Amino acid sequence: MPQAAAAPAPTGTGRPDERQLRGRYRRIMRLATRTLVREWWFELVLPRIGLRRVSVKSRPERMRRFARRFHDLAVDLGGLMIKVGQFMSSRLDVLPPEVTRELEGLQDEVAPADFAGIRALAEAELGLPLAEAYRWFDPQPIAAASLGQAHRARLSPAIASDVGFEQVVVKVQRPGIAEIVAVDLSALRRVARILSRVRMVSTRVDVPALVEEFAATSLAEIDYLHEASNAERFRADFEGDERVTAPEVVWDRTTLRVLTLADVTAIKITDVAALRAAGIAPDAVADELARATFQQIFVAGFFHADPHPGNIFVTPDAGGATGWRLTFVDFGMMGEIDDRLRAGLRDFILAVVARDGRALVASLERLGVLLPGADTEELERAMSASFDRFGGMGVAELRAVDPRDLEAFARQFGDTVRTLPFQLPEDFLLLIRTISLVSGVTSALNPRFNMWDAVDPFARTVLLGSNRDLRAIGQQALGYATTVARLPQRLDQLATRIDRGQLAIRAPGVERRISSIEATLRRLISAIVFAALLFSGVLLRRGGDDVIAWVLMAASVVPLLHLLVTWRRR
Numbered sequence: 001m002p003q004a005a006a007a008p009a010p011t012g013t014g015r016p017d018e019r020q021l022r023g024r025y026r027r028i029m030r031l032a033t034r035t036l037v038r039e040w041w042f043e044l045v046l047p048r049i050g051l052r053r054v055s056v057k058s059r060p061e062r063m064r065r066f067a068r069r070f071h072d073l074a075v076d077l078g079g080l081m082i083k084v085g086q087f088m089s090s091r092l093d094v095l096p097p098e099v100t101r102e103l104e105g106l107q108d109e110v111a112p113a114d115f116a117g118i119r120a121l122a123e124a125e126l127g128l129p130l131a132e133a134y135r136w137f138d139p140q141p142i143a144a145a146s147l148g149q150a151h152r153a154r155l156s157p158a159i160a161s162d163v164g165f166e167q168v169v170v171k172v173q174r175p176g177i178a179e180i181v182a183v184d185l186s187a188l189r190r191v192a193r194i195l196s197r198v199r200m201v202s203t204r205v206d207v208p209a210l211v212e213e214f215a216a217t218s219l220a221e222i223d224y225l226h227e228a229s230n231a232e233r234f235r236a237d238f239e240g241d242e243r244v245t246a247p248e249v250v251w252d253r254t255t256l257r258v259l260t261l262a263d264v265t266a267i268k269i270t271d272v273a274a275l276r277a278a279g280i281a282p283d284a285v286a287d288e289l290a291r292a293t294f295q296q297i298f299v300a301g302f303f304h305a306d307p308h309p310g311n312i313f314v315t316p317d318a319g320g321a322t323g324w325r326l327t328f329v330d331f332g333m334m335g336e337i338d339d340r341l342r343a344g345l346r347d348f349i350l351a352v353v354a355r356d357g358r359a360l361v362a363s364l365e366r367l368g369v370l371l372p373g374a375d376t377e378e379l380e381r382a383m384s385a386s387f388d389r390f391g392g393m394g395v396a397e398l399r400a401v402d403p404r405d406l407e408a409f410a411r412q413f414g415d416t417v418r419t420l421p422f423q424l425p426e427d428f429l430l431l432i433r434t435i436s437l438v439s440g441v442t443s444a445l446n447p448r449f450n451m452w453d454a455v456d457p458f459a460r461t462v463l464l465g466s467n468r469d470l471r472a473i474g475q476q477a478l479g480y481a482t483t484v485a486r487l488p489q490r491l492d493q494l495a496t497r498i499d500r501g502q503l504a505i506r507a508p509g510v511e512r513r514i515s516s517i518e519a520t521l522r523r524l525i526s527a528i529v530f531a532a533l534l535f536s537g538v539l540l541r542r543g544g545d546d547v548i549a550w551v552l553m554a555a556s557v558v559p560l561l562h563l564l565v566t567w568r569r570r
Contacts, residue, residue, distance in 0.1 A: 015117070015176035021183045024077060028187040031073055035066050036194065043200065060098050067102030078110050079177060080184035080218055082146040087214050090433060094205045112144035117175040118151075125255040132156075133253060137170070147181075147222055148173045152263065159252055167263040168250060177222060185215050213426040221332040224259035230331035231261065237300040242322045244292045245315075247329060264327045266313035270444045278316050280324050285314055286445035290454035292326055293438045297431065298458040301337035304328050305430040307437050309444075335430035341367065368425050 016024070042062065046055045070088075074081040088095060089103035119130055126133045134153040141149040153170045160166040192211040195201045220226050228249045238244040245264075253260035267274045269289070272282050289312070296303035304311070313327040337345070344367035351360035435451070442449040 016179060021179060024079075024180070025183050025187050027073065027077065028081070028184065029190065031069060032187070032191045032194075035069075038062070060096075063096050063098035064102055067099045071103060071106055074106060078146050079174075079180040080146070082106060082110070083218060083221075084184070084188070084214070090429065091210075094210070110144055110146055112141045112149050113174045115139045118149070118172050121175050122170070122172050122258050125258045126253065134168075134170070135160075135166070142169070146174075147177055153260075155250065155253070155260075159250065162252075163248065163250055163262075165248070165262050168253075168260050169247075169263045169265075170253070171224065171259040171261070173222060173224070173257040181218060181222060185211075185218070188214070217333065217426065223256060224254065225256055227332045228254050228259055230334050233302060234304065234328065234331060234334075237296070237302060238292075242325065243288050244326050244328070246327065246331070261329075264313060264315065264329060266315040266327060268309055269312040269314055269326070269441060270309040272445065275314060278314075278324070280314060280316070282445040283449075285324075285326070286442040286449050287454070288326055289438060289445075290442055290449070290451065293434065294455055294458035297337060297434070301342065303335050303337070303431070303434055304331065305333040305335040305434050306330060307434060307441070309441055312441070333430070335427050335434065337427070337431075341425075341427055341431075367428060369428065 039062070042055045042058065046052065070085060074085040085103045085106040089100050089106065092100055122133070123130055130137050133156070135156050136154040138152045141151050143150045148171055150169050150171045153168050154160075154166050155163070155168055188211050189208070192207040195205075195207040201207065228251070231246050231249055235246045235248070238246070247261040247264045250260040250262070267278060267280075269285065275282050275285060289307075293303070293307065307328070311328060311330045313329070315325045315327045317323060317325050344363055347363035347366060348360065351357075351363050439451050442451065442454075
């Protein structure tokens with residue numbers, strides 16, 4: 001979908017006034033209200049009057065229309081709404097593919113804010129005129145996004161002498177963005193409260209929790225002191241590593257809304273031609289990117305969560321021992337691996353290595369991915385099927401698989417996941433996003449690159465990280481051994497039960513469908529009895545037999561009540 005530019009900020013300070021903020025809030029709520037009313041009609045009303053097929057058939061197109069409307073609104077409003085669209089496009093766990101596909105092209109590229117507003121904000125933050133704060137400041141931004149924009153500049157001689165460099169990039173918040181973020185989050189929280197009262201939504205998705213996760217991430221992104229601390233922590237994690245670095249922060253020119261960093265612009269990591277021209281092997285860059293990524297995840301426990309090609313440079317270093325370095329930039333979005341997530345990942349890796357669908361589902365439950373009450377049997381079968389079909393394949397091997405086979409499997413797997421109360425915690429989602437982006441970059445550098453091979457040595461550090469982990473692995477291995485040892489006895493018991501005719505096969509999907517059919521038949525019978533009694537009473541009343549007519553019409557209330565009660569329980 002072509003990307004339209006949002007309207008430029010007004011001249012002057014660029015801050016929205018109260019009227020503009022109220023109008024923004026109303027537009028967000030108007031789209032949400034119209035969508036909720038439309039879905040209430042199609043998903044609740046039509047199925048109850050026998051038109052479920054209409055609801056199901058029209059659902060994909062309704063979702064696409066909603067996504068297009070949201071896309072247009074986000075581009076028009078800018079601000080946080082573009083981030084909301086990008087967040088929604090990544091939530092494959094809770095949103096249908098019609099929505100995520102439509103929003104995945106939403107780019108955080110907007111028209112730059114008026115420089116007068118940028119100058120005023122920067123000078124207010126730094127406490128001195130821009131001409132004194134920097135020796136030179138380019139009024140034309142090198143990048144403009146929904147929350148801020150970046151300008152090239154040169155430090156004053158005194159500060160340049162202290163830090164050891166002159167060329168910098170200055171990131172400045174868009175004027176009024178804090179007020180816009182507050183209004184957008186207020187609207188999103190109101191929508192979340194409404195959805196939390198809708199049973200068909202609340203049983204599958206914890207919408208308020210999703211909004212609060214998004215809010216925390218968004219508020220962190222407009223706190224440039226937080227981003228500066230992230231950059232320093234990342235540099236410290238790779239201190240002494242000759243292959244990986246990050247720009248140095250100029251703290252004397254950094255505040256809550258202004259961030260000044262060393263200008264480290266170099267070769268874009270996916271520019272294969274430029275890499276080869278500089279004598280750098282793309283295959284070696286792919287290997288190093290994978291190593292750096294998994295070192296962040298499995299060793300440091302603190303990782304860059306937005307490693308797209310624009311945020312990673314390859315810097316030639318003729319004087320260094322290695323000849324080049326990877327330079328990461330933009331530390332507004334970072335993920336962290338705490339002890340709970342690390343333990344869950346350990347169990348997850350064990351399950352993947354063992355190709356054990358049941359253990360993998362259990363690890364997802366411990367990670368908090370599956371909400372309470374989820375029926376996981378279908379998911380276990382889907383996971384086992386994915387291991388059998390695609391386990392251990394690299395990206396190049398997956399590309400060789402028949403696309404129709406992949407599409408059919410993905411559709412079946414996605415349908416299974418979306419029937420469950422399945423919701424990824426924020427850090428787990430960021431982890432998946434990071435690995436997905438890095439996998440795409442490494443494949444662009446080396447189509448034969450296999451991520452499984454790259455992760456193996458780092459996965460071992462998770463599995464063998466402590467004595468407690470070793471004991472846990474030993475216990476799990478003992479569990480597997482015990483299961484194998486008891487297998488002959490269980491097979492003998494199974495054969496005995498078959499001989500006695502005592503074997504019962506449980507098929508949850510079939511049982512649910514049969515229950516649904518039985519409930520529908522009961523409602524249908526109630527509807528027929530209600531209609532028969534009511535119409536009979538009406539006809540008798542017209543014939544003059546009022547007593548019997550009123551008795552029949554009063555009696556029709558009983559099947560009507562049954563019909564209403566059973567509908568409400570669905």
